[in-house]
Amino acid sequence: MDELTLADELALLAHDDDGTRRLGQPALGYGLAGALLVELALAERIDVVDKKVTVLNPTPTGRPVLDQALARIADDKPRKPAHWIDKLSKKLTEQVLDGLVAGGVLRREEDRVLLVFPRTRFPTPDGAEPPAETDARARMTRAVTDDGPVDPRTAALCALVKAVGHDRKVFAHLPRAEVRKRLKTISEGEWAALAVRKAIEQVQSAITVAVIVPAASS
Template identity: 30%
Template sequence: MLILEDYLLLTLDDETGKAAVDVSYREQAAAGALLVELALLGRADLAGDGDGGRVGRIVVRDTASTQNALLDEALDVVRSKEGATPRALIEPIVRLKPATRAIESLAERGVLRREQGRILGIFPTTRWPAADSRHEDGLRTELWRVLVDGGRPDARTGALVTILSASGLASQVLASGGDRGAPAVVGGSRRWGLRDRHAVDERAREIARESWAGAALKAYVDEIAAAVLVSTTVATTAATSAAMNG
């Protein structure tokens, strides 16, 4: 699974197939997740002192195929704009519709189920309930260990949490799953109050600040997270404005 796919599974309600969180900026967060994945695979990085370019700009380290069409297309975007800031790469990758395509891929692989219908019997709609939740259950167990129990994340989980934190969704995606992922001793149905959510969000911000990966990778992910934060803020503002004017 890609980090992008993990992100999407966490943001969809397993039963209704509808978004469990604000989706106005889903494509922007998805673009950031792809850029992070390219770094974890050693394909992209931030330029350093010895790269002959401007320090802190994105540079391609390996042009070999990732064996994933969406990731390869994102890598092509990075290659075409090598030397750009992380923020400048978000919108070009958004134009690939990464979230939309990743959801369709998850359905094709039997992880999600496509359900089509109509709102008010007129407007077509598509929902994506879970068909196989085993991967997501494992993911939620790991997030619970890290965000609730205070465990240390590996690089992949640290990157996912950083993206969730940047898009303001850490506590929302955990709360949307109820007790899924919680140790068996918890039992019952947990009510997520404001104190719980604040604690999870603060832990997510703490992880985003921690050195859960090498210095170079951490610096790269931090830059991508900052770019996602800016992009999601812009997308949310635009969506709110459109709703008010509509």
């Protein structure tokens, strides 16, 4: 499989090696949609101008999921990230997982709980953590335990994990207070181009509202 996207990495982090999902919906879907926006910003395809997503370059990236999102954004008027996070999140989890299965990173397993309730899981082919996920975890751990500069992709992944509230599980082996402080520093740091930082800021805000507000009113 080609180099994984941020959405791919987030999907892997959201599942145990036995295929059990540890990050529920709609948080995962929103996080994956936010990952697409950030990835497109990293690829210099979009920017956030006056708090609205604007296409800088409609040229496809060669990655189907990203290019479908880019085409939808290009065919519309500039809209806030929250709009696109909601629209792009529809069936996105399944699409990203299907891509990981097609690439041999995960496999699909269907069974029934108590012989009655259907369940679909996405375990790894050999029961071990995929190398790509191991690499992502190692990069993120270095980022939150060191005080030096963080590369843009790792910083973006850290920010996305924080936005969907999955940081407690991803960094369960590290002191909670120190992790939260460092993640805040990373999210606000001068680690990437202005367009990417603006995208991260707006995506974090949109995901937080999308995830927390419905839960608070339920």
